[in-house]
Amino acid sequence: MSPLSNITGPIYASSFFVYQDEKNGNYYLQEGKDNVELGFWPKDIFVGLANGATYAGCGGEVKTEGTVKPIDAPVMGAGTYPDVLPEKTNFAYCKFQVVDEAHNIVTTPDLEEFTNNKEYNAVVTNQENAKFIYFGGPFPVNV
Template sequence: MKEKEAIMLALFLSYLVLITKGKYIRSIKKGANSSQFLIYRRVNKTIQMESGDIFDCIDVNLQPAFDHPLLKGHKIQEAGIEYRDDYMYGTRAIINVYEPKVKKDSKDLSASGLNINSGPEGGQADTIGAGYSVSPSLSGDGYARFHVAWDEGVLNKSCYDLTCPGFVQICHTFGLGGRLQPVSVYNGSQYVITILIFKDPNTKNWWLIWGEEKTPIGYWPHSLFTYLKDKGTYAFWGGHVSGPTASTDSPQIGSGHFASEGYSKAAFVKNIKIVDGNNTLVNPGDKKALAGSTSLSKFTVDGYEIDKDGMHTFYGGPGDLA
């Protein structure tokens, strides 16, 4: 009951933020020219975070999401938990943050997070997701940065953060693409992020909620999608690598160590819940979950279990950087 109330509270808070006059924040690489992102958009101010990230601020009503006409891959190796054949209206998980090694001269990335999707297998599925990734070709560095992403399967369109119309950001203190600090240390302190994605039963939009404080970041309008207009039927929690050389010269996932090393040495995802038709966080069904890896010599999954706090597992590995 408390979890249901928490979701409703987050939803209520999101409405409060929507009616306030805020600003939207767009993250760019340190020292980069932001004009390519903000053409025809008046910048109110530019700020620099303690991490060195630079953000240009524009009026919330001028963000790229409202340019979307509906609003007026590479080879991937996965290590984590797949969940199929259930109706889902959201999911929540706690993930510890590492900075896996990705070669600077590659266009590969290593990411960890969660996603939920719906649609026919083999293509055309709609997907929304959130988590952190390391991608030197994208950010120019090897830092872990928080991103959101989505696919519209029928139109074969993919996007991340605010680089194209779609996701509507309503929190003016959170920068998509921003560096996450501090990060976990192998055999040392562990630092986590908490992510909740759920479908508002009234507006039908998909909301992103951040942290234990349940801060509403923004939402994906349901009109973006074909199959996710109503509900999700598949979810994934864990890590993956993708890119031109990700299958032959794979980056690390998580800490870069195998899952069998356990707490403080391997990456983990825990307290996994799904949102059911009553808008309540519940444990996923054990028989519908599959913990595994597409390349056991590079990445593993271990310690999979479901308890009163939800589903959890360790995952990750060195890839080809062992």
């Protein structure tokens, strides 16, 4: 995907939309304000979601296989904590909204936060009928 954000440059964002088609029951992934279809998941692989979902989540993961030196590990985070420079960490965020069967945005309950590395943290805010999750932290971090 491009363009890419940089902490010293402009901030870019993409929006993604996952929904279940009312007619065929398949789940679709769309991107951008023009809702370009990126792909779909057949309803047959989501038997438990035949009638919609009651839970949704988002986040990120950095993983490396085998033993590597910390300097070789993949980097996650903007280099700053989200509560220090929110205007520069917001390129590492998730705007999370939930829609109903008619694709109307619905109010969601509070979010559950989870991290297995306390070097990274998240700041959750409620705005525009959405949950914003800003995440980041220093790099490199030993994971």
